[in-house]
Amino acid sequence: MSSITTSSIDTPLRRSLERTCDDLAILLLVVVSLVASLTFYDYGLGWDDYTHAEYADLLLRMYSSGFRDTGALSFANLYMYGGGFDMAAALLHKLIPLELFETRRLLGAVVGIIGLAVTWRLARRVSGPIAGLAALLLLALCPTYYGHMFMNPKDAPFAVAMVILMLGLVRLIEEYPQPSPRSILIVGLGAGLSIGSRVLGGLALLYALVGFTPLLLEETRTYGALGAGRRFLHIMYLLVPGLMLGYLIMGLIWPWSIMQPGNPLLAATYFSHFFEKPWKEMFDGALVSVPDMPWSYLPTLFALQLPEVLLGLCAGGVLGSLMSLGRNDVSARKKSIRLMLTSAATLPLVIAMVKRPALYNGIRHFIFVVPPMTVLAGTAFARGMKWLGENRRSWQPAAVTIFAFGLLLPLAEMIRLHPYQYTHFNYIAGTVREADDRFMLDYWGLALKQASDGLREEITSRQYSPPRGRKWKVAVCGPQRPAQVALGPDFTIGWDSHAADFAMTLGEFYCKGLTAPVLVEIKRDDVVFARVYDIRGRSISSLLSIPPP
Numbered sequence: 328m329s330s331i332t333t334s335s336i337d338t339p340l341r342r343s344l345e346r347t348c349d350d351l352a353i354l355l356l357v358v359v360s361l362v363a364s365l366t367f368y369d370y371g372l373g374w375d376d377y378t379h380a381e382y383a384d385l386l387l388r389m390y391s392s393g394f395r396d397t398g399a400l401s402f403a404n405l406y407m408y409g410g411g412f413d414m415a416a417a418l419l420h421k422l423i424p425l426e427l428f429e430t431r432r433l434l435g436a437v438v439g440i441i442g443l444a445v446t447w448r449l450a451r452r453v454s455g456p457i458a459g460l461a462a463l464l465l466l467a468l469c470p471t472y473y474g475h476m477f478m479n480p481k482d483a484p485f486a487v488a489m490v491i492l493m494l495g496l497v498r499l500i501e502e503y504p505q506p507s508p509r510s511i512l513i514v515g516l517g518a519g520l521s522i523g524s525r526v527l528g529g530l531a532l533l534y535a536l537v538g539f540t541p542l543l544l545e546e547t548r549t550y551g552a553l554g555a556g557r558r559f560l561h562i563m564y565l566l567v568p569g570l571m572l573g574y575l576i577m578g579l580i581w582p583w584s585i586m587q588p589g590n591p592l593l594a595a596t597y598f599s600h601f602f603e604k605p606w607k608e609m610f611d612g613a614l615v616s617v618p619d620m621p622w623s624y625l626p627t628l629f630a631l632q633l634p635e636v637l638l639g640l641c642a643g644g645v646l647g648s649l650m651s652l653g654r655n656d657v658s659a660r661k662k663s664i665r666l667m668l669t670s671a672a673t674l675p676l677v678i679a680m681v682k683r684p685a686l687y688n689g690i691r692h693f694i695f696v697v698p699p700m701t702v703l704a705g706t707a708f709a710r711g712m713k714w715l716g717e718n719r720r721s722w723q724p725a726a727v728t729i730f731a732f733g734l735l736l737p738l739a740e741m742i743r744l745h746p747y748q749y750t751h752f753n754y755i756a757g758t759v760r761e762a763d764d765r766f767m768l769d770y771w772g773l774a775l776k777q778a779s780d781g782l783r784e785e786i787t788s789r790q791y792s793p794p795r796g797r798k799w800k801v802a803v804c805g806p807q808r809p810a811q812v813a814l815g816p817d818f819t820i821g822w823d824s825h826a827a828d829f830a831m832t833l834g835e836f837y838c839k840g841l842t843a844p845v846l847v848e849i850k851r852d853d854v855v856f857a858r859v860y861d862i863r864g865r866s867i868s869s870l871l872s873i874p875p876p
Contacts, residue, residue, distance in 0.1 A: 348456035352447050352463050359443060359467050363436035363477075369746040370432045370477040371776025372809035378403065379480045380427060383413035389582070400583050407594040409523040411580030412438065412484040428812060432477050435484075439476025442487035443467055446698045449494045452501075453664055454706040461730070462705030465637050468737045471690065472697050474749030478773065479691060485524040486695040492517025492531050493671055493699060499566075500542060500663045504558040506565060515569030519576025523584070526594040527695075530675060537674070538667025541652065545659035601685035607873070608687050609836050612765040614873075617687040622680045628690045628766070629676070631756035633697070636733025637704050644703030645669050647710060665706075671699035688770050691749075744851050747773055763854045767835055772805040774849045774856035778831050779813030781847030782859045793817075793828070802827035802862075804838035804870035824867040830860040832870055839872040 385399035400406050412434070420430040446466050451459025466472055475483045495514035499506050506514075521528030546555035578585035584594070607614040610624060630638065648665035651657045675696055679686070686692075708730060715723045740758065741748045750769050752762035759768055782801070785791075793799045798817055802824040803810045810831055811820045824830055829846070832838040834855035847859035 345456040348460040349451075352451075352456075352460045355460075355463055355467060356440065356444055356447075360436075360440055363440065364433075366746065367432040367436050367477055368429060369776075371746075371773040372428055372806070372812055373478045373480070373771040373773065374806040374809075375771075376428060376431065376478070376480065377808035377812070378405065379410075379413045380417070380431070382406075382410050383417040386410045386414050386582070387417055400586065404597070406583045407597055408481060408525060409577070409581035409584075411520065411523060412480050414580070416480075431480065435477045435480070438484050438487050439473070442472075442476070442483075442490055442698060445487065445490050445494055446701060449490060449497060449698075450702040450705040452494070453497060453668070453702060454709050457712055458702075458705035458709035460705075461640075461708040462701040464734055465634070465640070465701040465704050466698060468734050468741070469634060469637060469697060469701070470737055470741050470744065470748040470751035471632055472694060473741065474744075474747065474751070475691060475694055477746070478749075478771070479694070481525065482691050482694045485521065485528070486698060488517060488520035488524050489528060489531065489671075489695045490698040492521050492528070493534075493668070495569075496531070496535055496538070496667060497664050499562070500539065500660055500667070503542060503660070504562045506562060511566060511569035512572070514566065515572035516576065517573075518570065519573035520580070522573070522591065523577035523580040526584075526591050526598065527675075529591070529595070531671075533674060534667050534670045537670045538663050541662035541666060542659045599684065605685075606687075608770070609765065609767050614836070618685040620683070620686040622683055624686045625676050625679055625690065625693065629693075631752050631762065631766075632690060633700075633753065634733065634737040635753055635755060636730065636736070637701065639733075640704030640707045641672065641700045643707035643711070644700075644705075645673065647707055648703065668699050668702055668706075672696050672703055689767065747851060747856060749773075750851075750856075758852055759854050760852050763834075768854065769833060769835065769856050772809055772833055774833060775803070775805055775809045775831060776813045777849045778847050778857040778859050779810050781849070782829060782831070783814065785846045785859075799829065800827045801829045801831055802867070802870055804830070804832040805835070805857075822870070824862065824870050827867075828861075828863050830862045830867060830870055831857065832860070833857050837871055837873050839870055841867060841870075843867070 382399065382402055382405045385396075385402050388396045389399045399410070416431045416434045417427070419434055420427045423430060423433075425433065443463060443466055447459045447463040450462035472483075472486070491513065495510060495512075495517045498510035499514060502510055518528070518531065521531060543555060543559065546558060549555075550558065574585070584590050587593075601618045605616045605618050607616050609615075610620060611627065615621070648669045651665055652662055673696070675693060679693070712723060712726060715726055736754060737751070740751055740753075744751060744759065747769060749771075750759055752759050752766070752768075756762045756766075762768065786799070798819045800819045800821070801810065801814065802822060803820055807820045807822075811818070814820070821827070830841060830843070832841070834849075834857060841858075841860045841862065843860040843862045843865055845858055846861050847857075848855060849857040
């Protein structure tokens with residue numbers, strides 16, 4: 328597809344611009360890779376990390392036993408998710424000299440960087456090298472995506488799988504009705520990885536149905552209903568090998584899905600209803616039960632957590648895509664691609680706002696809409712630069728400056744929040760400093776790693792010794808497994824604060840502030856993420872500020 332870039336610029340300059348954009352994109356990927364390789368150690372365990380590692384062991388045991396050990400097919404509710412990332416991390420752990428959870432952090436970074444690269448290629452393919460570079464910058468400097476890629480074993484890999492599938496579908500539209508073997512392979516790979524990660528990957532079928540509409544209407548006008556139908560059946564026939572590959576991949580990483588033909592539908596039905604005992608989370612300053620979250624939950628958090636520059640350009644990209652549907656100078660293929668990307672970026676949010684399922688943990692379950700958002704935003708930036716080049720060339724430096732400033736805002740926050748980038752709130756929200764009293768920040772308890780490290784350092788520097796005949800006892804308000812892994816075997820972890828030596832609490836609403844000496848305090852932007860108290864000789868009835876669910 329011809330790029331939406333610099334038709335008004337002469338050919339040598341255009342080539343130079345394209346090469347410069349591509350070189351900068353590659354340089355950015357190298358920089359992100361370098362930063363990730365130096366900092367992945369800093370990220371703690373998420374609430375689900377330990378359970379996912381157990382799931383990986385069960386899956387590998389099932390395969391190594393020739394399917395005689397089928398414990399993985401009934402483990403908690405994780406058998407209704409794929410375990411591809413978890414198995415890959417467990418296998419990689421056997422090959423490299425890192426601890427298991429360090430390996431998981433490293434692999435998460437690798438998968439996230441693959442997502443960055445695919446998003447770049449997708450945006451470049453759709454709208455040219457300027458759009459590709461802009462989309463890559465926007466995604467790499469999106470704190471929500473960057474933070475989750477290190478420690479979210481479900482939602483971040485799923486987002487990467489979905490953008491791979493979107494690349495395949497875009498290529499399918501471009502090459503319709505005779506897709507190349509490479510495009511068929513990408514579609515199959517993306518479909519298998521996405522549905523094999525979360526059954527929600529089936530949403531891509533809805534994107535395709537909506538997106539292909541302009542192209543199929545044009546086909547009907549050109550070839551008649553019968554001819555268009557033949558061409559459509561032809562491409563479906565060509566897709567069969569890719570879909571078979573996708574099914575094999577899905578079965579490999581999500582074995583339960585192929586044990587019975589209807590299992591994916593059972594998983595979709597299961598996740599369409601809330602499956603846990605309800606609890607409350609902080610939203611807009613009020614405690615709300617997660618099944619009763621208002622329709623405004625997602626639009627509010629997206630508006631307050633994504634960088635301002637991404638929000639503005641994405642809105643422009645969506646508007647431009649919708650306006651192009653009525654233009655005669657835009658081809659049906661371009662309309663289909665833009666409409667499909669718009670569907671990928673918005674339809675899941677619209678469906679959730681209408682259906683109002685249980686919503687919790689911020690926007691982590693919807694990270695998969697962020698890459699298509701950045702593609703739309705990159706397209707809007709490229710089209711804006713093209714228009715300025717043709718009509719107001721002297722304004723282009725100002726536009727680039729504004730864009731760069733918009734990127735510096737989240738970059739500064741990412742540096743300040745490290746390694747808690749996923750808790751980011753933008754300047755519309757007043758950053759985490761203002762959002763702390765209204766929303767949950769570190770809902771996965773990553774700060775317990777730094778709090779645990781700080782406690783061990785304090786014990787060593789103060790030369791404390793545990794009571795004779797037992798280990799140190801630490802009462803934890805928050806996920807206990809992350810603290811146990813970070814503290815190591817010399818500590819006993821639990822909820823009971825009566826007999827504990829130390830109390831470790833997250834800075835969330837459900838953890839009580841204690842009147843006891845503070846040994847360790849983890850803060851970012853003057854917001855307390857975690858504390859460790861010395862509660863020896865004190866009677867602390869509970870660490871919770873509200874009754875447990």
